[in-house]
Amino acid sequence: MRHFDYARAESPQQAVAAHGSDRDAAFLAGGTTLLDLVKLDVMQPQKVIDINGVDLDTIERLDDGRLRIGAMVTNTALARDERVVEDYAVLSQALLAGASTQLRNKATTGGNIMQRVRCPYFRDGVSACNKREPGSGCAAIGGVNRTVHAVLGTSDNCIATHPSDMCVAMAAIGATVEVQGPEGTREIDFGDFHLLPGDTPAREHALEPGELITHVVLDAPLEGNRSAYLKLRDRQSYQFALASSAVIVRMDGNTIREARVAMGGVGTKPWRAPEVEAALKGKTASEALFTDAAKLAFEKATAYSQNGYKIPLGQQAIVRNLSDLTAA
Amino acid sequence: MSDKQQSIIGAGVPRIDGPDKLAGRANYAADNLPPNMAYGYGVFSTIAKGKVTRIKVDEAKRMPGVIDIFHHGHFPSLYRTPSSFVQGNKVEETRLPFEDERVYYEGQFVALVVADSFENARAAARHVEVEYASESAVANLAQGLEDNGTQAGGGHSRGDAASAFDSADTTIDVTYHTPVETHNPMEMHASVAYWDAQGNLTIYDASQGVVVERNALSKIFAIAPERITVHAPYIGSGFGSKLWTWPHAIATAAVSREVGRPVQLVVPRQQMFTTTGHRPETRQRMRLATDGNGKLVSLRHEAINTTSFTDQYVETCGSVTKSLYSCPDLTVSHATTQVNRGTPTSMRAPGAAPGLFALESAIDEMALAAGVDPVQFRLDNYAERDESQDLDFSSNHIVEATKQAAERFGWHERNPQIGSMREGREIVGYGMAACNWEALKRPCDARVSLRADGTAFASCATQDIGTGTYTIVAQAVSDVTGIPVDRITVKLGDSSYPDGPISGGSWATATTLPAIAGAARNALDELKRYATGSNGIFAEASADDLSVADGALRYDGKQASFAEVLDAARYGSADGEAHTEAADSKYSYRSFGAHFVEVRWDPGISHLRVSRVVSAIDVGKVINETTARNQVEGAVVMGIGMGLFEATEYDERNGRPVNNDYAEYVVPVHADQPEIDVILLDYPDLAFNEYGARGIGEIGITGLAAAIGNAVHHATGKRIRELPITLDKLMDDVPQAQSA
Numbered sequence A: 001m002r003h004f005d006y007a008r009a010e011s012p013q014q015a016v017a018a019h020g021s022d023r024d025a026a027f028l029a030g031g032t033t034l035l036d037l038v039k040l041d042v043m044q045p046q047k048v049i050d051i052n053g054v055d056l057d058t059i060e061r062l063d064d065g066r067l068r069i070g071a072m073v074t075n076t077a078l079a080r081d082e083r084v085v086e087d088y089a090v091l092s093q094a095l096l097a098g099a100s101t102q103l104r105n106k107a108t109t110g111g112n113i114m115q116r117v118r119c120p121y122f123r124d125g126v127s128a129c130n131k132r133e134p135g136s137g138c139a140a141i142g143g144v145n146r147t148v149h150a151v152l153g154t155s156d157n158c159i160a161t162h163p164s165d166m167c168v169a170m171a172a173i174g175a176t177v178e179v180q181g182p183e184g185t186r187e188i189d190f191g192d193f194h195l196l197p198g199d200t201p202a203r204e205h206a207l208e209p210g211e212l213i214t215h216v217v218l219d220a221p222l223e224g225n226r227s228a229y230l231k232l233r234d235r236q237s238y239q240f241a242l243a244s245s246a247v248i249v250r251m252d253g254n255t256i257r258e259a260r261v262a263m264g265g266v267g268t269k270p271w272r273a274p275e276v277e278a279a280l281k282g283k284t285a286s287e288a289l290f291t292d293a294a295k296l297a298f299e300k301a302t303a304y305s306q307n308g309y310k311i312p313l314g315q316q317a318i319v320r321n322l323s324d325l326t327a328a
Numbered sequence B: 001m002s003d004k005q006q007s008i009i010g011a012g013v014p015r016i017d018g019p020d021k022l023a024g025r026a027n028y029a030a031d032n033l034p035p036n037m038a039y040g041y042g043v044f045s046t047i048a049k050g051k052v053t054r055i056k057v058d059e060a061k062r063m064p065g066v067i068d069i070f071h072h073g074h075f076p077s078l079y080r081t082p083s084s085f086v087q088g089n090k091v092e093e094t095r096l097p098f099e100d101e102r103v104y105y106e107g108q109f110v111a112l113v114v115a116d117s118f119e120n121a122r123a124a125a126r127h128v129e130v131e132y133a134s135e136s137a138v139a140n141l142a143q144g145l146e147d148n149g150t151q152a153g154g155g156h157s158r159g160d161a162a163s164a165f166d167s168a169d170t171t172i173d174v175t176y177h178t179p180v181e182t183h184n185p186m187e188m189h190a191s192v193a194y195w196d197a198q199g200n201l202t203i204y205d206a207s208q209g210v211v212v213e214r215n216a217l218s219k220i221f222a223i224a225p226e227r228i229t230v231h232a233p234y235i236g237s238g239f240g241s242k243l244w245t246w247p248h249a250i251a252t253a254a255v256s257r258e259v260g261r262p263v264q265l266v267v268p269r270q271q272m273f274t275t276t277g278h279r280p281e282t283r284q285r286m287r288l289a290t291d292g293n294g295k296l297v298s299l300r301h302e303a304i305n306t307t308s309f310t311d312q313y314v315e316t317c318g319s320v321t322k323s324l325y326s327c328p329d330l331t332v333s334h335a336t337t338q339v340n341r342g343t344p345t346s347m348r349a350p351g352a353a354p355g356l357f358a359l360e361s362a363i364d365e366m367a368l369a370a371g372v373d374p375v376q377f378r379l380d381n382y383a384e385r386d387e388s389q390d391l392d393f394s395s396n397h398i399v400e401a402t403k404q405a406a407e408r409f410g411w412h413e414r415n416p417q418i419g420s421m422r423e424g425r426e427i428v429g430y431g432m433a434a435c436n437w438e439a440l441k442r443p444c445d446a447r448v449s450l451r452a453d454g455t456a457f458a459s460c461a462t463q464d465i466g467t468g469t470y471t472i473v474a475q476a477v478s479d480v481t482g483i484p485v486d487r488i489t490v491k492l493g494d495s496s497y498p499d500g501p502i503s504g505g506s507w508a509t510a511t512t513l514p515a516i517a518g519a520a521r522n523a524l525d526e527l528k529r530y531a532t533g534s535n536g537i538f539a540e541a542s543a544d545d546l547s548v549a550d551g552a553l554r555y556d557g558k559q560a561s562f563a564e565v566l567d568a569a570r571y572g573s574a575d576g577e578a579h580t581e582a583a584d585s586k587y588s589y590r591s592f593g594a595h596f597v598e599v600r601w602d603p604g605i606s607h608l609r610v611s612r613v614v615s616a617i618d619v620g621k622v623i624n625e626t627t628a629r630n631q632v633e634g635a636v637v638m639g640i641g642m643g644l645f646e647a648t649e650y651d652e653r654n655g656r657p658v659n660n661d662y663a664e665y666v667v668p669v670h671a672d673q674p675e676i677d678v679i680l681l682d683y684p685d686l687a688f689n690e691y692g693a694r695g696i697g698e699i700g701i702t703g704l705a706a707a708i709g710n711a712v713h714h715a716t717g718k719r720i721r722e723l724p725i726t727l728d729k730l731m732d733d734v735p736q737a738q739s740a
Ligand SMILES: Cc1cc2nc3c(=O)[nH]c(=O)nc-3n(C[C@H](O)[C@H](O)[C@H](O)COP(=O)(O)OP(=O)(O)OC[C@H]3O[C@@H](n4cnc5c(N)ncnc54)[C@H](O)[C@@H]3O)c2cc1C
Pocket: A026, A027, A028, A029, A030, A031, A032, A033, A034, A035, A036, A071, A097, A098, A099, A100, A103, A106, A107, A108, A109, A110, A111, A112, A113, A114, A115, A116, A163, A164, A165, A166, A211, A212, A213, A214, A238, A239, A240, A241, B663
């Protein structure tokens, strides 16, 4: 068996200390990404720090109205939390649209943010893949790239989507990621957390080695908001998004006072679409408005050999979600 | 026979193996852990074509727990099996594992590590360094045609289809394409093998055919078949992938002998896409013509499928085309082209599943071109006898099946105009297709014992692959003897039992039940002899005077249970064996049916779903209402997978199967399953066998994908001739990549 050291942390401090700045160490949360990739020999941690004993599994409302979610809160618990269902329906729906019941019961908030790409060339351990082996190339470009590859935020070095549904909702809501590291604690804006592949696709996020996500703090909910997550895929369940949208709107009669739009399945990171939001703000809701606005999100999109359909599909995900939310 | 006895055939008897499976008491192949067992783990080729030039095992050998590492330079010499279907020693891939340094497909075994634990074996396998001389791979059907053209694969011809086509009123000439599909049974392929001191081999294998596997291994190891026992009491489904012995099972048996201890090997999910068969890719050109009355006057079905470079596997796409419709001038041809993939194999309804996608889609196109309603077109053109063999059908109720299903479905409500049926945002499409499958019955042996404790025991070396064979065997024994099902023990899946059929081709029921019933009757005859013998309970009677009811013999108003008869004669059991023969060729034996499908297309979000299916199925007598219905429902769901989702995607640059896991190889989940309404016609086909049963495992998947495609055309106006019908194929104005 491939041997690694195993340590169980009782507190964030202990976890961070046990990890150090060791690049070959990994935190173990629900394990649904980590163990999978270890078994495939794609991730080979020398040291595993089990953080299931750290005390980070509560959700609390802060005085300023924000919602602070412990990194170890499971996807199921978060989706079912009353405050989430009430104030952030889009997040609850996004979580429940992801994976399967069994996976959601294990998967955690921190782990979900940190999940790796689903690109099969990354997972096969053999093909050229700049994420797995920097400099080796990207087999997905010109290869099989219909389902889990992006049209937005891609580079010549990597085109894999960020697979999370949860993160798309968080991108729309707005959030802050609280982390603790060897140097102390700091906060990272959710929009800055995931990185575009650019020339360094192996760098996926803003964490330094050894930093632990302790919480995600959701921005206070927009007053009187309506929100929803719409996920489009081949089969009805248990598949990553081909295209999805997280939409939050605040209406005044038929006028859109404010809209927030993010997309999944189409971008190399959870994709907020400010240009769409700006085009909607203050306008009267109509199918024509939505159609024009949605187009803006894909002005810079790049179609690859098999995934050009995501450009219209992504727009449909936005338009339909907006139509349903603004109706009645 | 009492009413109660009669009703056991056809009744929805619950699966007798159900409780063991639910309680986890049913042991599947990899659940067997004989003492001192070692674990094997494969090293699989990472190129699709070329040679292994060097294998470095030194580092891996020094790793913890490693016992030995095998490869083409270090492997016992074995023999090939002649791989004869008739002799019953067929395998699909005749090349032996580690036979030489050649690589024919990605995921081929190039080495095998044996260690003291699964984890140690796997860790060491990852440290075996393999160097290759890679050659450019033939990655798909189109590349195969360029590389090696086609190899003939048989066919059928009558009349002159070309001339009839040229002079016909209305013609179509269309080409269909189906992708590789991978069986993906839930249970992984797995083998556990060991040899005793006398050189006898025992193997637990996930197998749909223990007898054929025994015979094949006997050839491969050159030992008598009697010295090999193959066990497969439970199989976590197979869909055809477990019909024939694959390299991993041969390798497991071979290395077990080398290391002198039991060895277990489980094929990883990724290699179930490479080294255990698949449904091959097909290209099918269909040319059809009708006269002015909408009668088919010419039909040509030319199919090409991919095969491996080691073996020719022919997907007989035109097998149904020969006889489903009446047509005087008809040609069916099969050919293969070689690609760098493992050898294909039968997958549920081989030939007919892809073949009827093409035929039943083309018939729909032909009906539209001729201006005839697709149901009416079929009713006008269904064959009344098998024109390919010049034989009558033994029993054919396709007209009734089509009409009943049309009625139940509400076909008359269909507005034929494309896209005309709307409900909210969705466009509703109605489509239908015929289904068809050959009925086969093979030779079979079986044994039944009536025991002194009042129970019965039946055995046959066939298998229950999850379909209900255990249960229907018990029903047959109960039917003949009157012993209730809960006092009947059925043993299958062991090659030491009397030779039974593979669980494939939908022939297990038709083949096994007559042998079981015959053995039960012979056991009863034996029992009657005991009863009328000198110290028998009815010594005064002659055997012919005795009747049988409810597990008892009756004579002259008196009754004695089987147990009392045996007790009096002081025998432990009355045993019977029987041998039944293959079906005769007096008739063309086939099963028939029709699928009606409703799809819903929401163009605003490019969402397609199958919302309703009605299937009427004519398979002769239904032995068990519950398990039969379950087979059709399951096949319909698998047909939805074939129609909408399933395709093994190979990288065209190197032949590597890319979407090789359960996340990316998309099969239907529960949420994709519509209302499925199955009508079982239940007309016994007594010319075929005494129960009149033709078998039901495969027919349900045939035609389903075509019915979906036809409904999609009705909803969208788009004719998708390449499976699967994914949403991107239905979208308009899809942007294309700038460059490759
Ligand atoms: C078959 C399958 C289908 C799926 N389908 C979907 C889907 O449809 N939609 C979707 O959104 N997701 C899907 N997922 C992904 C799933 O949501 C993630 O695997 C899960 O959220 C990861 O959480 P975890 O707690 O199990 O993480 P782990 O596997 O424990 O960890 C993942 C990574 O994050 C790191 N990590 C974990 N916690 C922290 C922390 N607090 N701070 C810093 N680093 C940390 C780990 O070291 C590791 O590198 C699917 C997964 C599978 C296996």
